[in-house]
Amino acid sequence: MSDELNLENAEERIGVYVCHCGTNIAGIVDVPEVREWAEKRLKNRGVVLARDYKFMCSSLGQELIEKDIKEHQLTRVVVAACSPHLHENTFRTACKRAELNPYLCELVSIREQVSWVHTDKQAATDKAKAVLSGGVERVRHHQPLEPLRVPIHPATLVVGGGITGIQAALEIADAGRRVYLVEREPSIGGHMSQFDKTFPTLDCSACILTPKMVSAGMHPNITLMTWSEVTNVSGYVGNFVVTIKQKARCVKTDLCTGCGICQEKCPKKVIDEVYEAGLGYRKAVYTPFPQAVPKFPVIDIPNCTYFQKGTCKACEKFCPTNAIDFNQKDEEITVEVGNIVLATGFDLFDPRRIPHYGYGRLANVFTNLEFERLTNAAGPTNGNIVLRDGKTTPKVVGIIHCVGSRDRNYNNYCSAICCMQSLKFAHIVKERTGATVYNFYIDMRTAAKAYDEFYQRVLEEGTLFVRGRVAEVTDAARLPGEEGKLIIQVEDTLVGKQRRIPVDMVVLSAGLQSRHDSKEVAKLFGISCSADAWFIEKHPKLDPVSTMTDGVFIAGCCTGPKDIPNSVSQGSAAAARVLTYIDRGEITLEPVRASINETQCSGCRICNNLCPFNAILFHADRMVSEVNAALCQGCGTCVAACPAGAISGTGFSNEQIMSQIEGLLLLNLNGARTQEKEMAFA
Amino acid sequence: MTDQFEPVIIGFTCNWCSYRAADLAGTARVKYAPNVRLIRMMCSGRLDPTFVMKAISGGADGVLITGCHPGECHYIEQNYKALRRFILLKRTLTQMGIEPGRIKLVWASAAEGVRLATEITKMVEEVRALGPLNWDHHNGHQPLAISHQPEEVAA
């Protein structure tokens, strides 16, 4: 019944600053008019001065504010400019320099939300006024606040053991900080460990990767946790508590020497869908590849004869160190970390989704990953490029770009690596088989150091390039010479005619896409995903490795398709961000928190299970609830839910929002109603 | 302005998705109707039905509530609370004679600037068709210090 909104602070001295942002705002909004209006109409709302300026965010603009605060004893500042997400901090800092509590400043957006989105100048100007008066009413109820300081736990969790994760882990570990590196597979290495050569330098993938894997594996500051998955994350920046499920290896890592005898003796062969992309076999007890880190094998329980039939135990019999342990169970390990780096990588687009390309139906249509394995010396064919029959060397090879990429039926985006990868393939085919190679592309994208040179080189080698999206791959021969071949039907857009090109082997450069489970992972770590399910950066340009969630960073292909150099540099970038936090020892957080007035709390317990961060505890003895400010994330859900109005929230209090509503409604769009409303101020 | 009725709609956005969607619409120069005035909250879970009542009684012709898509809440699940409140609130307001079209809930992720803009323009047209609500006119306008102000003193 009593009134939340009385004007106890009617004495505020408010300074209003309207930004032109060059012509960004002034082009549509009549900035001088807004300024004048604020000065006159909002006078009795505490506005003592209103200024407009070309670029408020410029140092001169900021100095203007600082000067006014001192000279005119401003107690509140409202800046009408761009989105708070861009410059809130800028203006808060300006106030701070002028010894005004930074939280007594309000930034209202008349650019992103007015000038950039509206065309009618009058309407835009009116809206700018309304938005401004909303800010003025709101700022009257701001309270001076102090940012919350949170200590940073020096350990870091890195999720994903691909090249990005490895890089991030090493950087942090080398700086002398503890890192937990978690990998879902038995070994770190990721996709890169499956490649043969890397473009454009063509140096052997394994040769450059293995040393990094090894040093990650042996690093005193890196706790390597493969065959493991993160199951729960609680806490907040600086103080995360992470639960990791260590899947049963059935191998005692303290005893295992990685000699590999168990793998030799294991009678059970399994098609290796992961590492060999289905082209080769592994055993039921295995390490994915010889250079695996760690060297310890795992037993593939669903495929292990002993686990399925109850007899066998060959590995156990032959293990020289009795390292096999069939009774191992999954373990849950809990670690405390201050920061988290997600480097969970990508999945390959499944070309089966494009039936007319025939993958899975036509034997000699291969995916890029399959082809990597074919060409890999350590792969199933020891590096021999042969057809599915395992012996025939192809005479004509067609490489199709943009499979599942740049295609509105699948993924709109460009997968970034396919062009270079396809060129690499073309080169390798030529080099190893001398076969005729066709590359079918939409347009060639070779925008990085030494990339285009490589393209030129492949051109000179005589690879044939056909510009046009391939319509279909078929084995239905229609013309002489097509029998027994795969025919690639394509419109050559350079010559402007349909062509049918018979080949022996087709390689599909399937695009990259986000991990099948990236949405769940995002939810687990409290970050968000784009429409394509790539993780979203805090800012796509200016803060590409941070997320909206403090202390959770993203790097590599989990944020979108990237080549190796970019992934590696993002890994380093994320590491650098983490290290700054750690070195600072503590970080400051927005003081947006809820708190409960215990005298008013009735202990009804409505709020008790509304908090996903378990920040609300109930004291049965006093029959009241309490908010733990450290756990509170400031969403305000409990504030809105409390039936007794006993919970209040800083930064977004009822008073602030209520009066902002009033301010916004001060000026209605229709002239007539405008007058009506203004009486409220008489 | 033309003499066609220009509704005023108060929009509540969450800091992580819908407000950023609005920013994105801005950076992308997507045009939409100027009738909506946005308020930023940390989360749609902050939405207190009192705010909606306040907006209506203060003269708004409609209220738009926005937040992250279900399952994508920055605070994990708080937008479900917003959804629950919205449904119950809407039923109550309908009993009060307020047309359902005046109160809308729209999910918009940080990536959906265009979607938000389209929804806004759509709603503005719907509310325009419904005509002015003018609540403050028939219930006595509330001045800035609202309650316990004698209305005639206020109006």
Next chain:
Amino acid sequence: MSDKPKFAMYWAASCGGCEIAVLNIHEKILDVDANFDVVFWPVAMDAKYKDVEAMDDGSILLTLFNGGIRNDENEKMAKLMRRKSKILVSFGSCACEGCIPGLANFSNVDEIIDTAFHTLTTDNGSEFKLQTHYSVPEGEIHIPTLLPRLKTLDQVVKVDYYMPGCPPESHQIAAVIDLVIQVLQGKATLPPPGATIGVGNSTVCDECKRARNEKKIKYFTRIQLTHPDPALCLLEQGIPCNGPATRSGCGALCPAAGAQCIGCYGPAEGVMDYGSRLISSFASVIDGNTPQEIEKVIDGIPDPAGQFYRFSLAGSLLRGSKTVKSN
């Protein structure tokens, strides 16, 4: 006339329960008599409007005003009492937030009169028309005109204190009278203006003995359709109890008697719109994430607007429904 401070009690559109509640303070009435000069109290004593009018402005120290403002005479009277009183207390639910008669704000006056004069047993000639000024053969007689909507006292005049309840519990009334007397004797000071008095600091749950757990409402039911566990929170049993949002001070009488709180003590301190608090809190703990699930649970509340604004509609932010015409 003695020089004791003057006391007045007045009713506008009320049921008289407030008056009964005051009478039920029994012996305490004598304290009032001992410390005050009761100058105006229609139910208890004779005095005339003219006498009050004749008094100096502000000459009545304390006036307890109960009843809502339903017609033009109530309004005139409210303004008079305001003028004459130093301290005007909005007494009882009707004056504070409209109470049950405030539910009339779901309809406009025409609908109200029309319904009342078209009941099953009313025989009204089709020509019948109620007239506030009516000419009889002997002259003209008049009855007051109903206002377009029922108003709370503070929507008509400034109020110094609020004392909610339907009616306010007698022990609370006695306590307030004690306080005022102590103030007169300089032994205590008045609460800040605008304060709500004769109430607890919290809400009904604070005084309710029933056991409570974290809430997750799977369904709403109705009191007559179940036999609720007498020891457990009614809301947790799906009975829409308004206790969580309702100001404490009554002693949680209804939940103690096996009935849900219906909210007669109004909102808690600082709350601007009682119904919104209930909508928000009930909805928040509904166990369901899809519109379908949620709708299904909410179907258990057949009359949300009535459930949430039963006593406070006239005092709510919206004041009433859209059909309430201009005033």
Next chain:
Amino acid sequence: MQRLTIDPITRLEGHGKIEIFLDEEGNVANTYFQIPELRGFERFCVGRPVEEMPLLTNRICGVCPEAHHMAAAKAADAVYHVDPPPAAKKLRELLYSGFYFTDHTTHFYALGGPDFIMGPDAPVAERNILGVIHKVGLEIGGKVIQARKYGHTIVEMIGGRKVHPCTSIPGGLTKGITEEQRKEIEQMGRWGIEFAQFSIDLFNKIVLGNKAYVDLIIGDIYTHHTYYMGLMDEKNKVNFYDGKVRVVDPDGKEFVKYAPKDYAAHIAEHVEPWTYLKFPYLKNVGWKGFVDGKDSGVYCATPLSRLNAADGMATPLAQEEYEKFYSTLGGKPVHQRLATHWARLIELLYAAERIVELATDPEITSPNFHTIPTEKPTEGVGIVEAPRGTLTHHYWTDERGVLTKVNLIVGTTNNYAPMSMSIKKAAEAFIKKGVVVNEGILNRVEMAFRPYDPCFGCATHSLPGQMPLQLTIRNAKGEVVEVVKRD
């Protein structure tokens, strides 16, 4: 033409006012008794769930909320076609008897009684409960307060609250009572019987012992030959909570006895454009205006009416007094309105006896106090006997039990027509050419409607009881020529 305005309480207050028009000779030309307020319960109860009606309609009147609580609860039972368990019915009636006990006590000692105990011409300052205390002795004051407290305690024990009880729901109650409470109630009941007898003796001594009063009572001024209505058990004994409505004609012969659900076949409400309150009458006799007699549908529903309509009282002591009542006043029916005060005391005794009967009923502490309704809610009527007249609630609901239509005929309303008539008659008797209007006359006019114990809370908002009067005499031009006040 002159005009007198008797405005109960104050001029602008408007809780029912009386307009008396005098002709040129100064004789009464006509009187109008106006009820100036309407809250519209029939309108805004629509849309509410039926189980809320006992709580909402409570707020029609803070003086007799128990009556509305009961009528609403019974109507809600009917809507759900559910029969509450015996314990529930008995508890409700016990609560209700407690209420009657308080209400009748208040009226006799604070409102009606003083006129006799102090005398109609005594100064108003003395003609109130304090005066009574002075005259009869201080201990009586204590007794009266005690009696009111006891009644309230019973209401609170069963109803959950002193004012506006909350425990009656469709199918019964939300709670029962413990053995301790039962004992306490029984004791209060026994004390109540003594108190009632004491009150009757007091009445006999002071009133019947005083010829002037007896004349006043049996005189013609306060007499109307109307129909009489009351709620009766199957033996045609007065029952407050349950039974059928019985109406006797001015000769005391049964005119009709109907079940609650049939009320609409027998009752209609006449309307006048100058008042918010309606005038119920017997449909099958018809509305003939503000006149009494067998041909006028005007009926009366008061304690006197109930005794007239009944064949006796259901409890022994009350029955004795019932017989004494009629032998003293010359047989049934008694038309003298002032006898209502006596009749009220007989009901007070009955209420006390009934409290003891119910409190000693072995079933009263049964935990089986609610039956969950299983039938589809449709329509239902609930009738109880309110102290101020037969109270009828009639609800229509949809299949969810949400109200779609409401009809209420509340206690005081029943007596609106007879009251108007009594006022006119008294005015005619006491305001005659040449007679100076004075305090005595004012009070006699007031005495004309006080027996009805008018509770406009039920019809409008004001309270029953002593209605301080002011008479303003205006000439034909409406100028004030004389003001007579009572202070």
